[in-house]
Amino acid sequence: MPIHDQGYRRYQGDRAAAGRAWQVIAQAGVRGIISQRKFLFLLLLAWAPFIVRAVQVYLAANFQQASFLAPRADTFREFMDQQGVFVFFVTIYVGAGLIAADRRANALQLYLSKPLTRFEYVAGKMAILFLFLLLVTWAPAISLLVVQIAFAGSFTFFLAHLFLLPAITLFALVQILLAATTMLALSSMSKSSRFVGIMYAGVMFFTSALFNAVRGITRSSGLAWISPSAALEQLGDVIFRLPPRYDLPPFVAGLTVLGLIAVSVLILERRVRGVEVVT
Amino acid sequence: MPDTSIPAAPAGQDTDPVVSLQGVSVNYGKNWALRDVTAGFRPGAVGLLGPNGAGKSTMLKALLGFVVPDQGTMTVLGLDVAASPLEIRSRIGYMPENDAHVPGMNAVSFVAYCGQLSGLPAADAMQRAHEVLYYVGLGEARYRNLETYSTGMKQRIKLAQALVHDPDLLFLDEPTNGMDPKGRDEMLELIYDLAHNKGVNLILSSHLLPDVEFTCDYVVVMDKGRVATEGPIDALKGPGGRVYELRVKGDAHAFLGVLRAQGYDCHDTDEDVMRVFVPGDAGAQALFALATREGVQVRHLRPSVPTLEDVFARAVGER
Numbered sequence: 020m021p022i023h024d025q026g027y028r029r030y031q032g033d034r035a036a037a038g039r040a041w042q043v044i045a046q047a048g049v050r051g052i053i054s055q056r057k058f059l060f061l062l063l064l065a066w067a068p069f070i071v072r073a074v075q076v077y078l079a080a081n082f083q084q085a086s087f088l089a090p091r092a093d094t095f096r097e098f099m100d101q102q103g104v105f106v107f108f109v110t111i112y113v114g115a116g117l118i119a120a121d122r123r124a125n126a127l128q129l130y131l132s133k134p135l136t137r138f139e140y141v142a143g144k145m146a147i148l149f150l151f152l153l154l155v156t157w158a159p160a161i162s163l164l165v166v167q168i169a170f171a172g173s174f175t176f177f178l179a180h181l182f183l184l185p186a187i188t189l190f191a192l193v194q195i196l197l198a199a200t201t202m203l204a205l206s207s208m209s210k211s212s213r214f215v216g217i218m219y220a221g222v223m224f225f226t227s228a229l230f231n232a233v234r235g236i237t238r239s240s241g242l243a244w245i246s247p248s249a250a251l252e253q254l255g256d257v258i259f260r261l262p263p264r265y266d267l268p269p270f271v272a273g274l275t276v277l278g279l280i281a282v283s284v285l286i287l288e289r290r291v292r293g294v295e296v297v298t
Numbered sequence: 299m300p301d302t303s304i305p306a307a308p309a310g311q312d313t314d315p316v317v318s319l320q321g322v323s324v325n326y327g328k329n330w331a332l333r334d335v336t337a338g339f340r341p342g343a344v345g346l347l348g349p350n351g352a353g354k355s356t357m358l359k360a361l362l363g364f365v366v367p368d369q370g371t372m373t374v375l376g377l378d379v380a381a382s383p384l385e386i387r388s389r390i391g392y393m394p395e396n397d398a399h400v401p402g403m404n405a406v407s408f409v410a411y412c413g414q415l416s417g418l419p420a421a422d423a424m425q426r427a428h429e430v431l432y433y434v435g436l437g438e439a440r441y442r443n444l445e446t447y448s449t450g451m452k453q454r455i456k457l458a459q460a461l462v463h464d465p466d467l468l469f470l471d472e473p474t475n476g477m478d479p480k481g482r483d484e485m486l487e488l489i490y491d492l493a494h495n496k497g498v499n500l501i502l503s504s505h506l507l508p509d510v511e512f513t514c515d516y517v518v519v520m521d522k523g524r525v526a527t528e529g530p531i532d533a534l535k536g537p538g539g540r541v542y543e544l545r546v547k548g549d550a551h552a553f554l555g556v557l558r559a560q561g562y563d564c565h566d567t568d569e570d571v572m573r574v575f576v577p578g579d580a581g582a583q584a585l586f587a588l589a590t591r592e593g594v595q596v597r598h599l600r601p602s603v604p605t606l607e608d609v610f611a612r613a614v615g616e617r
Contacts, residue, residue: 027433027461028429029496030418030422030426030463030464032422033418033419033422034416035417035419036417037384037385037388039417043411043414044415047411051402116401120402121400121401124400125399126398126399126401128364128392128398129394129398129399129412130415131362131363132390132391132392133415134384134385134387134388134417135387135415292364293363294359294365
């Protein structure tokens with residue numbers, strides 16, 4: 020009897036219903052990322068501002084002389100602005116290779132020959148990025164709110180600023196959705212993770228530089244929609260009930276963000292296929 | 299848990315086609331990759347044969363749902379490809395032509411991952427991954443990263459990922475591409491074993507006639523996007539007659555014309571060697587008689603049996 024006869028048996032066990040493959044993709048992706056020490060260091064670094072802010076809250080709550088450090092509503096807005104740097108780095112680190120690496124290894128045809136849809140594939144990949152971006156935006160901001168309540172020993176601040184919980188959540192979701200869809204779209208356009216990372220950084224820096232140049236020339240920030248970062252900042256101010264920093268109507272900022280997400284989804288729809296047809 | 303029983307329905311017993319195409323056409327820009335293809339793939343091992351560009355891979359990709367046909371309908375395992383793509387894909391395994399893997403994984407993680415994507419629970423997928431990797435001959439290398447695999451090993455791992463969820467039907471696209479002779483023989487034995495001993499139906503797409511002839515019982519020959527011929531290999535080779543390798547001195551071209559005028563099927567195999575199919579019992583004497591009549595010398599005459607190569611040559615009209 021050939022040796023290989025011992026190794027193949029028919030399978031009659033359970034099979035999961037269709038629609039859960041995205042979880043398999045997400046779990047495998049998360050496991051792959053957290054096994055990298057460099058990423059864990061980046062994640063740790065992303066929580067450093069939280070530690071600083073937590074100390075600030077502690078001092079304000081326990082020492083009269085440090086009461087000027089007491090958090091206000093805009094403290095949370097500033098905190099989320101600061102976390103934008105880590106959103107940028109985590110998006111590149113985690114997101115650049117999510118689809119590009121699969122394209123390089125011709126894995127898309129393997130994925131899509133399994134019982135999963137293109138939507139599920141993208142959802143699985145997006146869940147990986149979504150989770151890690153939540154860990155550097157929403158999670159520390161909410162933790163800061165919890166820390167404030169714990170150190171102050173009362174819900175006074177929280178109840179006086181009830182809008183903060185939905186504001187943090189909504190802004191984090193918009194920020195993550197924009198970063199994740201844009202990055203996945205770029206990742207689906209190349210086979211090189213490095214190139215995707217450079218492209219993403221280039222788009223962010225170039226649009227910001229262009230906006231600042233236009234702003235300098237026109238002495239107006241009405242064209243903030245040129246830069247996705249600026250449009251997001253404008254939306255953030257509105258969400259946190261702060262005076263908007265640019266002369267851009269909030270709905271235009273919202274349309275810019277929505278437009279970018281829509282374009283990214285369109286690119287993903289066209290690029291994530293089992294076969295690339297060149298006519 | 300995995301079942302150890304022998305397959306209930308051995309390949310080849312049921313004659314309902316596992317795959318059928320009705321008037322399927324696929325257009326890439328100005329080129330028709332498939333033109334009004336109507337074909338049926340019966341259970342067992344079926345070879346999809348044809349030269350490069352004949353439309354074999356396009357047909358498989360259309361059956362997988364990667365390419366949407368411009369017209370026509372297709373069914374796989376009795377399910378409509380357009381209506382039930384996920385159900386179909388949960389029951390088929392696909393081994394693509396080119397190198398393909400999920401990056402950053404070792405072999406056993408990769409195969410188990412593919413099993414989970416196909417709906418197997420994590421524990422069962424891992425167990426099946428180990429079994430299948432042993433089956434395809436990668437047992438000792440299963441903890442190695444896929445990026446370090448040789449071409450032959452990558453072919454085997456593609457077969458393993460296609461098998462891990464125990465599909466009812468396998469699509470194998472050029473499975474011996476880039477393999478050394480020993481590896482190729484082993485791969486063909488595996489394919490033969492799957493189809494004939496393990497009850498897995500398979501469609502083997504290849505331009506290599508010996509591969510198809512060794513592993514398959516039935517063949518569909520494609521040429522320029524159309525089905526040139528199809529049927530059981532033995533039947534296509536023909537029940538009667540002999541094939542002769544023939545080399546003559548004299549006007550070989552004119553003699554070729556004479557042979558064809560006599561109704562003999564012949565085609566060139568080399569610079570000056572032709573293969574001549576002589577139907578019935580006429581045999582070599584008929585060839586000698588014709589050579590004598592036409593004044594050409596027979597320098598080489600070797601009897602042979604009809605091969606798939608002859609079927610293929612006849613089907614695609616090679617002369």
